[in-house]
Amino acid sequence: MSSFFNLENPVFQLLAKVCDMLFVSIVYITLCLPIVTIGPASTALYYAVVKVIRRERGYIFKEFFRSFKLNFKRGAIIGILLTLAYIVLGFDLLYAWGLTEPDSSKGSLLMGIFLGIAFLVVSFSIYVFPILSRFDMTVKQLFKAAVYMSMRHVHFTILMIVVNVAAVVIVIFFFPFIFIAPATVALVNSFMMERIFKKYMPKSEGPGEETGKDEWYLE
Incomplete structure (x- = not known):
């Protein structure tokens, strides 16, 4: 019985996580409400979870806010641009949907085009913040890297989109899930994202104790 209450017990470790x-x-979720902080918050979430x-x-909050502050400017810029892109796409899709009844051929064509663009934007948004959390890049370099990785590893991209959609569906039918959904999605996606990142990581120079670097991401 005493071993059950040991803090090293796997059950307690799981509960702590x-x-x-x-x-x-x-x-x-709280930091996303001002909208402009969605980018740095998403970056920090992925970094802290992984x-x-x-x-x-x-520690979860220490690592979260460390990444949040470090990547605030670039994350905010990308987050605002993505928010605007989603708003424009939303109106475009509504417009195309409205055309499907009076002119089904034109409406269907536009819907197909806008859905294709939406796929690219969603794919980009899934990659860009994890990339920002791990690599030191300019905004322009981040855009290029996110586009390249999302298309180069499109099979993982589709799987991660499915994970995100599944989380939204679960929240719709079981709203309390929203309070753990962000970290859950980041964790599940990280098993695919980290496999991709390892292909672009520099090789370790040696154990962290010798180099003085915290190379946890290379493990």
Whole structure:
């Protein structure tokens, strides 16, 4: 019985991770409300989930806000641009949908074009913030890298889109899931995203103790 209450017990470790995911998801949702902070918040969420939940390095809030501050400017710029892109796409899709009844051929053509563009934008948005959390790039370089990776690894891109859509569907039918959904999606997607990132990571120069670098992402 004493071993059950040991903090090293796998059950307690799992509960601790679930609590971390719950708390960081709530912080993430709160920081997304001002809209302009969606980008840095998404960047920080991915970084903290992978480093703390998966790699068990550091503390969830410390790593989250460290990444949030470090990547605030670039994350905010990209987040605002993506928000505008989604708004424009939303109106475009509504316009195309409205044309399907009076002119089904024209409406269907436009709908197909806009859905294709929507796929590209969604794919880009799934990659760009994790890339920002890991690589030191300019905004222009981030755009190029996100487009390239999302198309180069399109099979993983589609799977991650499915994960995001599944989370939205679950929230619609079970709203309380929203309070842990952000971290859950980041965690599930990270198993695919990290496989992709390893292809572009520089090789480790040696153990962290020798180089003085925290190379947790290379493990």
